Amino acid sequence: MTLLNTLASIVSDPHLSPKQKSNYLALEAEASLPYVAVSDAVTAAMQAGIICDMFEGHAPFKPRYVLPDYAKFLRQGSAHLELAAATDLDEAINALIILYHHVPSVTNMPVYLGQLDELLMPYVDGVDEQTLYRKLKNVWIMLDRTLPDAFVHVNIGPSDNIVCRTLLKIDAELKQVVPNLTFMYDPATTPDDLLLMAASNICECNKPHIANYPLHASAFDAKGFGIVSCYNALPLAGGANTLVRINLKQVASQASSIDAFFEHTLPTYCALAYELIEARAKFLHQESHFFDSFLVKEGLIEPSRFAPMFGIYGMAEAVDILLGNAPISEQMSDKPSKHYGHHDGANQLGYRISKALDAIVKSTPVTYGYNDRALLHSQSGISLDVDVTPGVRIPYGTEPNPVAHIQALAPHHQYYTSGISDILTIDATVKQNPEAMLQLCKGAFNLGFREFSANVASNDLIRVTGYMIKLSDIAAFKQQGSRTNTTGLGAEAAQNTGILKRQPRVAALELTPSYSE
Amino acid sequence: MSKIAVDEVAVSKMAVSKAVMSKVAVDKVADRKTTEREANVHRSSASPLANVSQILPFSCVDGPGSRLVIFLQGCNYSCKNCHNPHTITPCDHCGDCIPACPQAALTLDSSGVKPRIVWDSQRCNQCDACLSACSKQSNPKTQQYSVGQLLAQIRINLPFINGITVSGGEASLQLPFVIALFKAIKASPQLSHLSCMLDTNGSLNHTGWHKLLPYLDGAMVDLKAWQQETHNYITGRDNHRVFQSLTLLAQHNKLYEVRLLHIPGISDFDHEIAALSHYLNQLPESVRIKLNAFHHHGVTGEAAHWPNCHEADIQQLATQLSQRGVKHLVLPSVYL
Ligand code: SF4
Ligand code: SF4
Numbered sequence: 001m002t003l004l005n006t007l008a009s010i011v012s013d014p015h016l017s018p019k020q021k022s023n024y025l026a027l028e029a030e031a032s033l034p035y036v037a038v039s040d041a042v043t044a045a046m047q048a049g050i051i052c053d054m055f056e057g058h059a060p061f062k063p064r065y066v067l068p069d070y071a072k073f074l075r076q077g078s079a080h081l082e083l084a085a086a087t088d089l090d091e092a093i094n095a096l097i098i099l100y101h102h103v104p105s106v107t108n109m110p111v112y113l114g115q116l117d118e119l120l121m122p123y124v125d126g127v128d129e130q131t132l133y134r135k136l137k138n139v140w141i142m143l144d145r146t147l148p149d150a151f152v153h154v155n156i157g158p159s160d161n162i163v164c165r166t167l168l169k170i171d172a173e174l175k176q177v178v179p180n181l182t183f184m185y186d187p188a189t190t191p192d193d194l195l196l197m198a199a200s201n202i203c204e205c206n207k208p209h210i211a212n213y214p215l216h217a218s219a220f221d222a223k224g225f226g227i228v229s230c231y232n233a234l235p236l237a238g239g240a241n242t243l244v245r246i247n248l249k250q251v252a253s254q255a256s257s258i259d260a261f262f263e264h265t266l267p268t269y270c271a272l273a274y275e276l277i278e279a280r281a282k283f284l285h286q287e288s289h290f291f292d293s294f295l296v297k298e299g300l301i302e303p304s305r306f307a308p309m310f311g312i313y314g315m316a317e318a319v320d321i322l323l324g325n326a327p328i329s330e331q332m333s334d335k336p337s338k339h340y341g342h343h344d345g346a347n348q349l350g351y352r353i354s355k356a357l358d359a360i361v362k363s364t365p366v367t368y369g370y371n372d373r374a375l376l377h378s379q380s381g382i383s384l385d386v387d388v389t390p391g392v393r394i395p396y397g398t399e400p401n402p403v404a405h406i407q408a409l410a411p412h413h414q415y416y417t418s419g420i421s422d423i424l425t426i427d428a429t430v431k432q433n434p435e436a437m438l439q440l441c442k443g444a445f446n447l448g449f450r451e452f453s454a455n456v457a458s459n460d461l462i463r464v465t466g467y468m469i470k471l472s473d474i475a476a477f478k479q480q481g482s483r484t485n486t487t488g489l490g491a492e493a494a495q496n497t498g499i500l501k502r503q504p505r506v507a508a509l510e511l512t513p514s515y516s517e
Numbered sequence: 518m519s520k521i522a523v524d525e526v527a528v529s530k531m532a533v534s535k536a537v538m539s540k541v542a543v544d545k546v547a548d549r550k551t552t553e554r555e556a557n558v559h560r561s562s563a564s565p566l567a568n569v570s571q572i573l574p575f576s577c578v579d580g581p582g583s584r585l586v587i588f589l590q591g592c593n594y595s596c597k598n599c600h601n602p603h604t605i606t607p608c609d610h611c612g613d614c615i616p617a618c619p620q621a622a623l624t625l626d627s628s629g630v631k632p633r634i635v636w637d638s639q640r641c642n643q644c645d646a647c648l649s650a651c652s653k654q655s656n657p658k659t660q661q662y663s664v665g666q667l668l669a670q671i672r673i674n675l676p677f678i679n680g681i682t683v684s685g686g687e688a689s690l691q692l693p694f695v696i697a698l699f700k701a702i703k704a705s706p707q708l709s710h711l712s713c714m715l716d717t718n719g720s721l722n723h724t725g726w727h728k729l730l731p732y733l734d735g736a737m738v739d740l741k742a743w744q745q746e747t748h749n750y751i752t753g754r755d756n757h758r759v760f761q762s763l764t765l766l767a768q769h770n771k772l773y774e775v776r777l778l779h780i781p782g783i784s785d786f787d788h789e790i791a792a793l794s795h796y797l798n799q800l801p802e803s804v805r806i807k808l809n810a811f812h813h814h815g816v817t818g819e820a821a822h823w824p825n826c827h828e829a830d831i832q833q834l835a836t837q838l839s840q841r842g843v844k845h846l847v848l849p850s851v852y853l
Contacts, residue, residue, distance in 0.1 A: 403574040403677045429578045431850045435679065436583035440575065443583075443677030 003032050023108065030057040036279040045272045050250040053276060054106070054243050054311075054382070060280050061288040062104040064309070067226045068300040069237040070114035073099055074122075080294035089123040089132075093139055100147065102295070105229075109149040112228040112239075113179055117156045117163035124162060132162065137170050144178040151229040154179040158186035158213045160194050168197050172204045181208035182227040185445065188214070192438070199441060200434040202454050209421075210452040212445045219417045223305070230380050231421040231451050235370055238305020240418070242280040244273050245311030245379045248318035248353065249388045258322050258349070262356055270310075270360050274374075277308040281368040307370035309418050310361050311379035315392040316340040319350045327387075328398050341394030341408050350392060351411045358415040375418035393422055402426055402440055402454075410447035424454045431456060566661040567694040570604050570686065574674045580714040580737060580773060582679030585671055589694075590659045592687040594718055595753040596741065598780060598823070600815040604686045605654040610634045614657050617650030623657055636660075664697050671708065680712030680734070689721040692729065699732035714773065718752075719759035726765055735773035736766050737807075743789040751783065763800070772804050774847075780811040781830045783823050787837065794841035805847050808835060812853040828852045 010016070010024045035043075035058045045051045056064060074092055077085040081099070086092035096114065103110035124132060143152065156164045164183075171181055183198045184190075190213075198208055209231060216225055216233050224236040234240055251269050255261035284290060285303060295301045319340040320328065328339045340346045361376045369375075378391030389395045392412045399405050402424050409422050424444075430436055441452045570590040579586045591607045592599075599605065610633050612625045622640035626633045634657045647657050662670075671681060681702070683695050699713040712734040719738040721729075740759055742748035748756040766772035775797070777786055786793055797806055810826035828849075835846050 401573070401575055403674055406677070407673075426577075428851045432847060433577040433582065435581060436575075436577035439583040439679050440677055446676040 003028065027055075027057065030059055030061075033058045036060070036283045038276055038279050039272075042272050042275050042279075045269060046276070048250065050247050050254070050269055051273045051276060052245050052247065053280065054245060056106055056242060056280070059288070060242060060284045062106070062290055063239050063241045063284060063306055064106045064243050065111050065228050065232060065234055065239040066103050066105055066295070066301060067112040067228060067234055067236050067239045068099065068103055068114075068295060069223075070096060070099065070119050070300075072237075073298070073300050074119060076298070078294070078298055080298060086123065089120065089127055089135060092120055092123045093135065097139075097142070104290075107149060107151065109147055109152050111149075111151050111153055112226050112234075113143070113152060113154045115155045115184075115224075115226065116167065117159075117161050120163045121161055129162070129166075133166050133170070136163070136166050137174070140167070140170050140174055140176065140179070144174070144176040147178060150177050150180060152179045153182065153226075153228045155182050155184060155211075155227055156208070157184035157194070157198075158190045160189075160191050165194070165197065168201055168208070171207060172201045175205040180229075182211050182231070182451075183208040184211050184213040184216075184227075185441070186213040187445075195441070196434060196438050199437040202437055203431045203434050203456055206455055210441050212450050212452075215413075215445075215448070215450050227419070227451070230419075231453065232309065232377065232419040233450070234309075234375070234418060235305040235307065237299075237301050238307070238370065239301065240309045240375075241284050241306040241368055242277060243309040243311050243377065243379070244276050244280070245313055245377075246270065246273050247314050247388060248312055249314030249321065252314075252318035252321040255322065261322055262352075266353070266356060267360065270357070270364075273310065274364055274366070277310070277374060278367060281308055281366065285368050303368070305370060306368060307418070308366055308368070308374040309377040309379075310357075310374040311377040312357060313379045313381060313385070313391050314388040315350055315353065315378075315412075316389040316395050317387075318353065319346050322349060328395055339398070341398065341405075342400060347408050347411075354392065354412045354415045376416050377418040378412070378416045378420035380421050391420060391422070392416075399425060403443070406440070406444045406447060406449065410444070410449055413448050413450045416450065419451065421451055421453055422449075424452070426454050426456050428456055565694075565697075566663055567667070567691055567698070568607055568659055569662045569667075570656060570659045572667075572670060574670075575677060576682070579682040579684060579716060580680060580735065581712065583677060584680050584682045584714070585674050585678050586682045586684050586716075587662075587667065587698075588684050589686045589688050589691050590656065591690050592685055592718070593690060593720055593754070594687065594741075597751055597818060597820040598778070598811060598816055599820075602654045602815070602817060603648045603651065603656040608634060608651075608655040608657055608659060609653065611653075613652065614647040614650040617646045619644060619646060623647060664694070664701050667698060668701060668705070668708070671702070671711070675708070675711075678711065680714060682714040682716055682737075684716035687718050687720065688715055689717050689725060689729075692721070692725050696729055696732060699729070703732055717762070719756075719762040720754065721762060722758065723761065723765065726762065730769055730771060733771055735771050736762075737774040737776060738763055738766065738772065739776045739778065741778060741784070743785050743793050747783075747785040751780075767800050767804065770801065770803075772800065774805040774807050775800070776807045776809055777834075778809045778811055779826050779831060779834050781824050781826055784811075787834055790837045790841065794838055794843050797838070797843045798841075802844060805845050806838070806843060807847040808849065810849050810852055814853055825853075 006028055007025060010021055010028065013021065016024070042051070046053065074086045074095060077083045077095070078099070081102070083095050083098065086095050096119070100110045100113060103112070105111045154167070156167055168183070185195055185198075198210055201207060209227070211227050219225070219233070220235055225233055226236050227233055232240065246269055251265055252261060255265040291303045296303065317327070323338065323346055325339050325346070328337065337343060338346060340350055358376055361374055364374070365372045366374050381390035392409060394400070394405065394408065400408065405422070405424055413420055424440070426437065426440070437454065440454070444452050567587070568590040569587060571588040573586040573588070576584050576586045588604065590604055592605045595605065610625070610631065612632065612634060615623045615625060615634070620640045620642055622637045624635050624637070626635045636658045641658065651657070683698070688695060695715065702708045702711055702713055713732060714734055715729070715736045717736055717738055719740070738759065740756070740763070741752050742756065745755050748754065763772060763775065778784060779786060808831050810828075810831050811823065812825050813821055831848055835848055838846060
């Protein structure tokens with residue numbers, strides 16, 4: 001499609017809102033500019049799908065993720081925004097909401113809304129519980145309706161406080177997609193009953209994600225960090241200037257042997273990824289004038305606290321390719337297998353790859369980085385990825401039981417400073433037993449997990465007395481049984497008329513970074 | 518680690534294929550006498566090994582918190598509604614299932630006094646053809662575990678669990694082993710914080726309970742029907758023992774949960790609601806009353822024609838019970 005045709009189909013797309021159209025038009029405009037200058041080798045690797053810039057655009061004029069120092073902002077107000085320092089809860093909430101609309105990101109949505117309990121606690125003196133609940137509930141509803149992106153992220157914890165508890169309560173009640181929520185857990189400060197509240201929330205609505213606070217905190221300096229977007233841990237008052245990711249599946253299929261992979265193929269493609277990182281970060285920092293922003297002038301972000309994220313994905317396929325295993329399928333997952341996630345030998349090769357990546361990332365300087373380095377990241381995928389598993393995850397549908405799942409992946413977690421998300425699928429019976437969720441979370445942290453994310457609602461596996469069954473198997477059976485009557489017609493109509501195709505109000509823009517009809 | 522993974526999915530597969538398990542194979546055993554099976558079961562013999570059909574490293578429905586569950590092979594009931602009929606009988610090593618295995622994973626080891634079936638877990642692809650081939654409601658893939666081997670398994674999962682539950686089959690049929698296991702857990706400083714629970718049909722006698730009680734933290738007991746005849750019709754046994762067990766456990770504060778399996782039109786809880794409620798109300802308040810919904814999964818024989826229990830059926834029963842003052846009702850989180 002030519003550019004003009006694409007623009008025309010965007011503006012007349014029946015399923016997009018005007019705002020969504022503006023976004024896609026802007027993306028297409030940026031994509032029509034020449035790409036930042038890179039070598040032919042980088043271009044070839046990008047075209048081959050081995051390294052990928054996450055469709056961040058040809059000429060990066062805003063960082064991928066921005067984590068402003070909201071506490072400083074509340075304390076000092078803003079000359080640019082003509083706001084005085086906040087003096088009470090209403091002013092604090094109002095000021096934050098104003099600033100949210102000035103925090104850019106790759107999707108134009110603020111992916112980090114701050115450590116909200118810590119931010120608001122100084123202003124809740126004298127506010128009674130009911131009033132606090134009402135005000136925070138309104139904030140929650142407002143965030144969901146005005147920043148409709150699943151990656152907009154709030155942090156709470158690890159300390160026990162009234163804002164934290166109230167937000168957990170509201171989040172479980174409203175069950176909204178936005179904001180995404182991370183609860184920081186620190187065994188030294190978080191009481192068990194607060195962690196249990198978070199665990200109960202997961203059973204209710206698959207939120208919050210629980211972050212291993214001491215582990216994350218030790219990876220960053222005293223100024224702190226935040227969990228943003230899709231479980232990315234980044235320096236506070238900074239962020240990520242760019243994210244470039246390597247498709248390990250493709251890298252592995254270029255390697256003639258395991259030795260060749262470690263000695264030659266992997267380092268080669270990492271070097272190309274670094275070239276792309278440098279080119280993109282240089283454009284952002286030197287050409288785009290982003291860092292002339294009031295966010296920098298007023299000290300809410302510092303250019304030196306932005307790091308490139310060095311992402312990887314397709315670990316599962318890479319390991320299986322290197323070991324000569326046939327691709328794993330859902331049907332095979334219930335058999336003993338030599339595959340990644342299921343076999344100790346395969347898992348060990350995976351850890352070795354993570355360790356090698358860690359060594360590369362820790363020893364490779366970048367011009368614009370956190371302590372002059374990029375940060376390693378286990379990247380959780382975009383909708384265009386086909387037949388390649390996010391990050392270091394075990395392929396969807398083939399995951400072992402939650403304990404074996406955690407045990408298989410835990411040794412990776414030490415390496416992925418800027419985030420690693422492994423989603424544990426827990427069968428729906430956990431809903432009546434949040435203590436089990438809590439114990440699972442503690443077990444995971446005990447083994448070195450950085451982030452605990454569990455998925456209950458979409459779980460297909462369910463325990464029946466002594467065994468697991470798949471709800472979809474039952475559904476398929478029930479459907480077969482009802483083929484002869486008319487129940488199938490409704491579904492067919494939906495398929496053929498596209499009535500279900502309307503874009504949801506709440507999107508996940510990072511997952512679908514470009515326009516497609 | 519990978520063994521555990523395999524164990525669990527193995528069972529998931531088992532469940533699926535059981536649904537299509539030959540009705541003929543099961544009908545053949547339907548008239549087999551309960552007593553004949555019990556001769557094989559050795560409730561009283563002090564066996565150092567447990568006959569284990571499966572270990573689940575993580576469960577949230579078998580007692581408080583997160584639990585490792587050990588399923589023992591062998592049951593003394595013949596419930597028509599059994600979802601796991603191949604766990605009923607201990608394998609007698611007849612070898613009849615060997616030719617059915619497409620992977621040649623089953624062999625007969627005749628080197629000992631008695632021949633033994635040997636299952637090669639590496640070759641097995643969990644097709645469950647052996648289960649269909651067995652005419653005795655057994656399973657050649659059960660494994661013998663010593664207390665030490667189970668403790669090792671528990672240690673691997675230690676950070677993830679609040680306790681262990683021994684289930685079945687009927688767990689109390691291997692009572693000496695259960696006692697030895699619980700005793701070892703309570704004696705280990707590393708493991709003593711784990712709660713030890715038993716999942717049972719309540720058929721254990723007083724003497725048995727008294728041997729177990731010092732090491733038991735709590736029990737989940739199935740009450741399969743209120744009236745004698747109904748209980749007999751469903752399980753092939755009467756329910757005097759069950760009531761005795763419930764009373765004894767309640768007295769000792771070891772009754773964690775009573776489970777009522779609702780089979781609309783078959784079980785009698787709805788018809789006997791007044792008597793049932795009265796009975797449940799005298800149990801300690803802490804006892805959970807768990808309502809389970811009957812479904813067809815894995816069920817063979819005449820029970821496959823019984824009606825499924827839907828959410829509405831459970832809701833109705835729950836309403837009837839709570840109207841009569843029964844508290845602490847726990848309803849299913851999922852209906853099949
Ligand atoms: S599983 Fe059944 S058929 Fe096979 S050896 Fe045991 S009793 Fe015989
Ligand atoms: S499930 Fe039974 S029949 Fe199938 S491969 Fe395993 S041992 Fe053989």
